[in-house]
Amino acid sequence: MKISTKKRTDVIISEIVLIVVSFIFVLPLILAFTMSLQPPQAVFSFPPKILPVAIHLQNYANAFKTVPFDRLFLNSAIVAIMITLGKLITGTLAGYAFANFNFFGKNFAFSFLFATLFLPAELIMIVPLFALMAKLGWVNTYWALTIPFMASATNTFLLRQHFLMIPKELEDSARIDGAGPMAYFIKILLPLSKSMIGGVSIINFIYAWNFYLWPLIITMEDRMKTVQVGVKMLIDAEGASNWGVIMAGTVAAVIPTLILFFILQPLFVKSLTRSGIKG
Amino acid sequence: MRKWTPYFLLVPTFIIIVLFIYMPAGVSLQTSLYRVLPFGRGMRYIGLQNFLKLFANSDYLYSVRFTILYVATTVGITILSSFLLALLMVKKIPGVRFYRTLIFAPYAISPAIAGALWTFLLNPVVGHVSYFFQTTMGIQVEWLTSKPHAFYAIIFASVWKILPFDMIFYIATIQNVPEEILESATIEGASSMDRTWKIIFPMVSPITFYLVIMNIVSTMFSSFAIIDVMTKGGPGQYTTNMIYRLYLDGFYFQKAGVASAQSVILIAIMIVVTMVYFKVGERYVHYQ
């Protein structure tokens, strides 16, 4: 009897903590959502509203009218998917190299790649990167939005960890069967890494989806811009803005990432279980 | 043929990082030796003067100190709380899947939008959080404009943003700890605290090792958006860290040479920190 009461209190306390923590974590999103539904006069009022006074869907209509969101969603999707694919390709190939091979210069190569974590493009090198894009004729193209970001130290590192967990025997037996390293890679290693690839894809997609500064600078037409720039378009430089509409745009911009996470979530958690990331 | 395979495998990655990261970075970092006026005019070679001026600037030195404090606090709190939350999340409690999705929400929002939303919530009089504090505890706090509350607000927003990412990794690895070890420990009289800190935590130390360095890099390089939207580095430069200073000098004051010098210093510090971290950290990581 004693044990089950203790267990029950344990569960109740855990539930309470989880509810409180989840609420705090999702609070800003709740706010964004309710503000997006507020009619203009209720957006700024006291006491502050946590629930919408009325369902004012006009905000969403206005947001989509002011900014060509349909086109921007398409752009963001293309860019995010291309970057994700690019990072996966370079990441799996590089991760494979670091995990399954020993070669001269391996440590140097790894450090060289790792150091790119300290060189964020948007902060440190916008001017020369833009100049390079201009020289290549890539200004205002999808190429400029995607190719410079298709390599990733994080991806390589994560995939390397995962590949290290695959038993060497598989590789040996594949070699005995006459399969070359690329055949092993494609036919055996990758299929075994499906969940890790799924997990890494979410990270890549979200990262690319949230780009603001580079797309703003490199695009030269409103119809090439991405979703985050679109949300900014709803905010005026100094004048008063309609926050209900801005929040409608914000919510619309966030929903795809949340949906993606929701769909891929079980895959993601399971993937880390497989790789263990034990080092 | 096999001897050359790894090099071929690395070609795509290396082409991209050399062309699009190292080369532009090289050009940029060179600017640290010059004095540059807005729009690239009047580039004049001045050697190390940018660096010397920075080291003599008390505001810059403050930002360095603040950065250390900010990063250490954020990463410490994030690692600790994500670990503890993960422990809760692996229990068989109804609705766990649901909570996981909610708690992941901050990661999906861009830092600029997140900062803007927190600014609304923390408006000293009409913000929801302030209203809550006022009606329940009768206190009125100027969250974003007074010391030390601005610091807490920034730390909170930063932790809030990164924690979900850490937590997911912890959930997975905690689930990997073999049940038998925990069971035998309980049988031998180990308390729940013992089990947590003497068994589970050491066993997930490899992932902790990875998360700490990832969090350090993350707080270093993406904090400027949160700081810009929530406090603009204030009040009175109180919450200005090295990244925000760099952002101000480079993007707002258009002082390209100075900003570039700050980048060089920042990168140098990160390299040193990482090297030390890898040497020292390895000792504390417990491998199977």
Added chain:
Amino acid sequence: MKKIIFVTLLIVVFSVSSVAMAADKINVQFWHAMGGWRIELLQEMANDFMALNPDINVEVQYTGSYGDTINKLNVAIQSGVAPHVVQGYDIATQMLIDGEVAVPMQDLIDADPTFDIGTFMPQVLNYYRVGGKLYCMPFNSSNAVMFYNKTLFKKAGLDPNKPPKTYEELLDYAEKLTVKDDKGNVVQAGITWNLHCWFFEQFMAKQNAGLVDNNNGRTGRPTKAIFNSEAGLKVFNLWNDLSKEGYMINTKVHDWTGARNLFISQKVAMLITSTSDVALMVKSAKENNFELGSAFMPVPADAESGGVVIGGGSLWMVAGKPEAETKAAWEFVKFMAESAQQIKWHTGTGYFPVRKDAVEDLLAQGYYSESPHNLTTIMQLLLSTQNYNSNGAIIGAFAEVRNIVESNVQKMLNGDLTPEEALATAEKEATTAIRDYEGL
């Protein structure tokens, strides 16, 4: 026979190529920082222009906030892909001039007899004239103005038709309008304005006090900051006194929205904000059931007479483009500066019409009798004494100077520095920044 064929061919080729040439439009790129519904308005105006000028194609592009736009311009110019017309904000004026980015508007005006610069309001022109030359075309100009809640005034026993005019009155009114609960928390405050150096600049200009030497940077390049003056101290003391006692709520830096929020939800009774907020305030007052009042910015009782400073943005034409494109861009800029467009822009946003004839037309249409608050804002501008101080400061390092002032104000409000110390430190740091920029 051959000759006929040859001539026919020539004619055909000639007509085809001239058709092709006629169909070849000149492209003009226009970058702006106006978001929200203003994007549509600007596109409409561009469409109107293109209807009148079928050989010119204007590409309108939103390029982020004012700061983002300058950054994008910076990057683009250094890579040779700059636009033709770009909207720059007030404090970037000297930076843009020093960057040798633009074709000075003055040159184009002098060469074009159809353009009469005399119709423009001197208050606006004086801001953008540096060294006697007009570098850019005024477009969206604004000032600071004080809104107040007449309903709350009445509740506090104050005459709703007598807004405070002096600092002394302002303090007095703010005190009477502040309501605290029994725990000492402020339930309603007297006044707010968002923490922005712009308001300091306006307060100074209204007292005819300058920010930097060489006549506010207008008769020569500035070498030092001079705002640690009696006038400056009066502003800092006002700010400090209001905040210390809780009569003023201070927002975070540049939080225009937070300040508006406080006024609209009636948590403060007075708001100093941009004149471009008139439409929003009129609408919000109606929706939230309070009576709106507007007034000039207050001044100390014994102040010299000064004026308000122009804020907002203007249109710059980028240099280095082929002559045909520059001419086309000039036509576009002229169009946007026409009275009809200025009226359209003004009524659609809240920025001033920058021309005298536009104001005259609006007056004739009865516009100002229907919008008393727009009348307040235009009157404050027109009644401003014109001198170097109300013309605004020209400082290359303006962005940094603003940041320094704001930083020190925050330190003062947090009690780290006294108003005297804050002002002195700000002036010293600003001088350092100026000297650094000027290469002294």
